[in-house]
Amino acid sequence: MTEADRTSAAAPNEVLAAIRSRRVVRSMSDRPVARADLETILDAGRWAPSAGNRHLQRFVATDHPGTLRVLRMLSPGMIARPAAAIVICTDGALAVDFGFRPDVPGPWIDVGTAAATLMLAAHAIGVGAGPVTSFSKAAVATALGLPDGLQPDLIVCLGYPAPGGPGPMRRGRRVTWQDLTTFVP
Numbered sequence: 001m002t003e004a005d006r007t008s009a010a011a012p013n014e015v016l017a018a019i020r021s022r023r024v025v026r027s028m029s030d031r032p033v034a035r036a037d038l039e040t041i042l043d044a045g046r047w048a049p050s051a052g053n054r055h056l057q058r059f060v061a062t063d064h065p066g067t068l069r070v071l072r073m074l075s076p077g078m079i080a081r082p083a084a085a086i087v088i089c090t091d092g093a094l095a096v097d098f099g100f101r102p103d104v105p106g107p108w109i110d111v112g113t114a115a116a117t118l119m120l121a122a123h124a125i126g127v128g129a130g131p132v133t134s135f136s137k138a139a140v141a142t143a144l145g146l147p148d149g150l151q152p153d154l155i156v157c158l159g160y161p162a163p164g165g166p167g168p169m170r171r172g173r174r175v176t177w178q179d180l181t182t183f184v185p
């Protein structure tokens with residue numbers, strides 16, 4: 001496959017543009033997130049790469065104002081007032097069934113690939129998204145009535161972007177790829 005073939009097959013320019021322009025959104029309008037948009041984002045989640053292709057993550061989605069209020073109360077890191085949220089949970093029992101030892105990083109890394117995929121999909125359709133990991137897992141599990149063994153690991157806040165509100169967490173020079181990369185022979 002030539003470089004040109006690869007370019008046309010995967011439309012990398014659009015993908016790269018989306019990757020580069022996605023920013024965490026912390027100012028969200030109270031307009032409800034259309035169910036079709038929520039489903040598009042959730043559908044993208046199943047395409048996230050996962051260790052051994054095991055799909056140990058489960059997505060618990062809500063656009064219920066009361067549930068969102070409770071999630072905010074339990075999540076000091078939730079600066080946004082989201083109109084919807086997807087809680088990425090890991091099924092620990094399934095991980096054990098598949099032979100993952102508790103200390104292996106795969107299932108945990110999968111939380112990140114799922115979050116990145118959900119946020120990029122949201123961005124692609126004009127829905128703002130932001131991740132939150134600063135929350136009480138036990139309290140969120142209880143509030144959502146999660147079954148034993150399903151652990152909430154990351155909350156993706158969702159809502160249509162609104163003007164104003166909190167900006168980026170750390171301003172300054174954007175890190176370059178050279179800052180992050182070392183070529184080795």
Ligand SMILES: Cc1cc2nc3c(=O)[nH]c(=O)nc-3n(C[C@H](O)[C@H](O)[C@H](O)COP(=O)(O)O)c2cc1C
Nearest residue numbers: 022023024077078079130131132133134168169170
């Ligand atoms: C694992 C993880 C946890 C995060 N937790 C929070 C959080 O609790 N609250 C928040 O506002 N942002 C959170 N963020 C978002 C980061 O602050 C954000 O990605 C970073 O500042 C860069 O901004 P950008 O994604 O808009 O470029 C988290 C990001 C990651 C990857």
